[in-house]
Amino acid sequence: MVDLLSFYGILINKSHPLLPPEIEICKTSTMGYWIFVLSDIPASTLLFSESPLITVNHGDALLDVLIKTLLSAVYPHSIRCFYNLHNAHYCWEHSSYLFNHKPAISAGIWLTNCVFLSTSSSTSAIFNAISRINHSCILNAELAWSKDHRLMGVFAKRDLMAGDKVSSSYFEEDVGHRLVQVRRKYLQGRWVFESGCNRCINEAAYWDGKHKSSAFDNNKGVESKTWRED
């Protein structure tokens, strides 16, 4: 599998020794970091579990102040892991959601990578590996928080094949049932990226084809009407 990943220009990153041998974080040549499975794994398998670097109970405190306070109480390694994560809000011109607020770097990293512990929880967390799981509208993994163990588990939602990228959904289930335009608007507004998953690409191509065909039919109508009038 290493040879196959090398063939596709994917560099193996062994910087996360806590991941099991069949899971690896790799930097792709075009799409940033992804988590890959290196062997076939059946559905419902626990891929790995991880404790948070820090957790935030969202309240009235300013996010960047809150995060800096939390980071001051953790090991330097956790601080390094935090600042190594991607900050999608760094390029303000691409950020519509927070364009006027211009969050500090720590807040930008948080907003890009935070994971809520459950759908009903107001507590979110940053993880060294889990925060690198990317979005797909046809996700193949689900997260489950264990309050007793303070661990987030990553489970295979379906059978995985060696070389598959591990993906989860960044939106609630009801948004997942909406059209590609709605899903993309949601992701662009909250997470500052446009989903390039196969479902979005195929649906966008379908609607693009429908619009072109509709425009062609309208033009044809005008032309034939003009011809008849002549």
Ligand SMILES: [Zn+2]
């Ligand atoms: Zn998508």
